[in-house]
Amino acid sequence: xxxxxxxxxxxxxxxxxxxxxxxxxxxxxxxxxxxxxxxxxxxxxxxxxxxxxxxxxxxxxxxxxxxxxxxxxxxxxxxxxxxxxxxxxxxxxxxxxxxxxxxxxxxxxxxxxxxx
Amino acid sequence: xxxxxxxxxxxxxxxxxxxxxxxxxxxxxxxxxxxxxxxxxxxxxxxxxxxxxxxxxxxxxxxxxxxxxxxxxxxxxxxxxxxxxxxxxxxxxxxxxxxxxxxxxxxxxxxxxxxxxxxxxxxxxxxxxxxxxxxxxxxxxxxxxxxxxxxxxxxxxxxxxxxxxxxxxxxxxxxxxxxxxxxxxxxxxxxxxxxxxxxxxxxxxxxxxxxxxxxxxxxxxxxxxxxxxxxxxxxxxxxxxxxxxxxxxxxxxxxxxxxxxxxxxxxxxxxxxxxxxxxxxxxxxxxxxxxxxxxxxxxxxxxxxxxxxxxxxxxxxxxxxxxxxxxxxxxxxxxxxxxxxxxxxxxxxxxxxxxxxxxxxxxxxxxxxxxxxxxxxxxxxxxxxxxxxxxxxxxxxxxxxxxxxxxxxxxxxxxxxxxxxxxxxxxxxxxxxxxxxx
Numbered sequence: 001x002x003x004x005x006x007x008x009x010x011x012x013x014x015x016x017x018x019x020x021x022x023x024x025x026x027x028x029x030x031x032x033x034x035x036x037x038x039x040x041x042x043x044x045x046x047x048x049x050x051x052x053x054x055x056x057x058x059x060x061x062x063x064x065x066x067x068x069x070x071x072x073x074x075x076x077x078x079x080x081x082x083x084x085x086x087x088x089x090x091x092x093x094x095x096x097x098x099x100x101x102x103x104x105x106x107x108x109x110x111x112x113x114x115x116x
Numbered sequence: 117x118x119x120x121x122x123x124x125x126x127x128x129x130x131x132x133x134x135x136x137x138x139x140x141x142x143x144x145x146x147x148x149x150x151x152x153x154x155x156x157x158x159x160x161x162x163x164x165x166x167x168x169x170x171x172x173x174x175x176x177x178x179x180x181x182x183x184x185x186x187x188x189x190x191x192x193x194x195x196x197x198x199x200x201x202x203x204x205x206x207x208x209x210x211x212x213x214x215x216x217x218x219x220x221x222x223x224x225x226x227x228x229x230x231x232x233x234x235x236x237x238x239x240x241x242x243x244x245x246x247x248x249x250x251x252x253x254x255x256x257x258x259x260x261x262x263x264x265x266x267x268x269x270x271x272x273x274x275x276x277x278x279x280x281x282x283x284x285x286x287x288x289x290x291x292x293x294x295x296x297x298x299x300x301x302x303x304x305x306x307x308x309x310x311x312x313x314x315x316x317x318x319x320x321x322x323x324x325x326x327x328x329x330x331x332x333x334x335x336x337x338x339x340x341x342x343x344x345x346x347x348x349x350x351x352x353x354x355x356x357x358x359x360x361x362x363x364x365x366x367x368x369x370x371x372x373x374x375x376x377x378x379x380x381x382x383x384x385x386x387x388x389x390x391x392x393x394x395x396x397x398x399x400x401x402x403x404x405x406x407x408x409x410x411x412x413x414x415x416x417x418x419x420x421x422x423x424x425x426x427x428x429x430x431x432x433x434x435x436x437x438x439x440x441x442x443x444x445x446x447x448x449x450x451x452x453x454x455x456x457x458x459x460x461x462x463x464x465x466x467x468x469x470x471x472x473x474x475x476x477x478x479x480x481x482x483x484x485x486x487x488x489x490x491x492x493x494x495x496x497x498x499x500x501x502x503x504x505x506x507x508x509x510x511x512x513x514x515x516x517x518x519x520x521x522x523x524x525x526x527x528x529x530x531x532x533x534x535x536x537x538x539x540x541x542x543x544x545x546x547x548x549x550x551x552x553x554x
Contacts, residue, residue, distance in 0.1 A: 088305035
């Protein structure tokens with residue numbers, strides 16, 4: 001089964017670019033990526049640009065509205081994702097718990113809907 | 117009303133109807149007496165909680181018709197399992213996304229052919245340990261875990277679970293359907309957890325069982341008439357866990373804990389329902405054989421490793437149970453056990469209980485000093501003020517005792533407890549007045 005791990009954290013909760021903490025954090029993320037690849041569960045995974053870059057779009061009465069900002073203003077925002085191919089929810093939880101942001105943010109695991 | 121299709125023809129709620137109808141009685145015995153055993157076996161094959169439940173309902177409806185016509189088969193459980201598998205085959209065949217279910221389908225066909233060959237006279241394997249872990253999976257909300265466990269392994273009807281939790285039946289039915297869907301759609305596995313997850317997952321199962329037990333006491337106090345005693349239900353589940361996975365010290369600890377609390381149920385209240393505190397309980401009415409079972413279990417558990425919170429709570433209960441009378445309670449032993457328990461569970465309530473033990477070891481003044489740190493956190497907690505009142509009372513600080521009794525009474529929603537506190541309060545008040553020479 002495929003699972004999407006949605007990574008939420010408050011802006012400013014990850015270390016600033018260029019600091020030693022940032023380098024250490026990058027190393028952690030790389031380690032997680034490698035673990036997923038070695039285990040054969042990695043389908044995809046990316047970090048998103050800061051929430052300040054978000055644009056939201058909706059169409060109402062046939063008219064497109066384009067707005068600055070994310071879908072909802074919350075303290076913790078979506079900052080990245082992994083798409084993992086796991087045997088079951090227990091395995092997905094095990095891998096999701098390795099995501100460094102789980103320690104300061106929240107990782108939501110959702111199964112991908114299998115059609116047909 | 118959200119009742120299953122089968123409930124119309126096959127009545128879960130009426131044991132009397134079952135007595136009059138031998139087929140219904142036999143089905144009752146297999147389904148409720150079997151406590152999830154058939155369903156567990158079916159889920160083990162199907163890996164789909166909802167499909168298994170639906171197919172089992174189909175099989176029960178079918179049994180009602182066939183058994184009435186041709187009599188109850190020699191191996192009724194085997195018949196039901198075989199029929200449920202065939203019903204699952206039918207349902208899989210009819211399902212919209214048949215392609216994604218072809219693996220399930222071919223497995224069912226294989227099992228069905230195997231059945232036909234050996235007439236399935238062999239026993240149905242007990243897969244309930246896996247079922248318990250699935251029902252108590254942490255991906256489900258805690259209340260849902262309790263409801264699903266009671267429905268699946270406890271032999272309770274949806275209506276009874278709804279009554280036990282003061283919920284509406286359709287809401288409870290909805291909760292159960294959502295839970296089964298989540299299990300299937302999010303891939304909650306039907307298996308015994310790995311070693312690395314074992315402690316966390318076992319803990320989730322044990323806390324579900326203990327919550328059911330405590331709910332039993334809540335139901336006892338309130339006006340919630342249900343056919344089964346939830347305390348006994350919880351004890352049954354703990355015994356089942358202990359049989360399916362023996363020699364787990366925390367499982368033994370929880371079972372021992374519940375047995376010893378349950379053994380004192382008759383002594384805990386008067387016939388009119390008024391609460392009796394442990395100081396005043398008639399120890400003659402304690403269920404000694406049950407206590408002996410509990411003590412033996414906790415002694416066995418404590419010899420194993422590692423130590424855990426249920427074993428410690430059971431050990432505390434054992435010390436209470438062993439005392440001939442309240443004054444003979446070995447409080448220093450209880451205090452030592454609380455010192456250990458606080459390391460596992462450092463919540464304010466456990467610390468308060470430790471203070472009570474301390475008050476009998478080092479005196480009420482020491483308990484007052486130690487309980488001061490809990491003042492903020494437990495300000496709205498009735499037992500905290502009742503304990504404080506007792507400490508002040510015993511330390512002869514009568515005016516403070518009266519104040520604490522007042523606060524405890526204010527926060528109390530149980531009539532018999534209010535009566536008990538009020539009597540104590542009057543005693544403290546009299547002493548306070550005498551002190552002032554009134």
